[in-house]
Amino acid sequence: MLSKKARAAWNRDLLLSLEQFGAEGSAAASYLRAHKTRIGFRKARASVGAFWTPFGALYFNALHYSSRMNPADARALTLLIHETKHLQQGLIAALSVYGELEAWQ
Numbered sequence: 001m002l003s004k005k006a007r008a009a010w011n012r013d014l015l016l017s018l019e020q021f022g023a024e025g026s027a028a029a030s031y032l033r034a035h036k037t038r039i040g041f042r043k044a045r046a047s048v049g050a051f052w053t054p055f056g057a058l059y060f061n062a063l064h065y066s067s068r069m070n071p072a073d074a075r076a077l078t079l080l081i082h083e084t085k086h087l088q089q090g091l092i093a094a095l096s097v098y099g100e101l102e103a104w105q
Helices: 003-019 024-035 076-089 097-104
Strands: 039-042 050-052 058-061
Touching: 003 024, 003 039, 003 076, 024 076, 050 076, 058 076, 076 097
Parallel strands: 039 058
Antiparallel strands: 050 058
16 A cells, blocks of 8 residues: 555656646546546456546556556556546446447547
């Protein structure tokens, strides 16, 4: 488990990497900062890479990711952009087939 200071540093590095990950990454980083989104790790089904919660948090699946991962990992940043899109969509759209399609585009 990370200390509060280490978690803040990891989040900072992750968002800096995200910001440099193209236009979508920059927009996602801005949204996450503006909404003070909690980003962390929780276990989920093995087929899940990351997920969002109705309470506005984003989690990487702890089966595949940890705080030791490279904050510039392209797969992790892509997942973060995808899950951020769901938060932007709102609950109803995010749970729809349309929401999933839009988030992957």
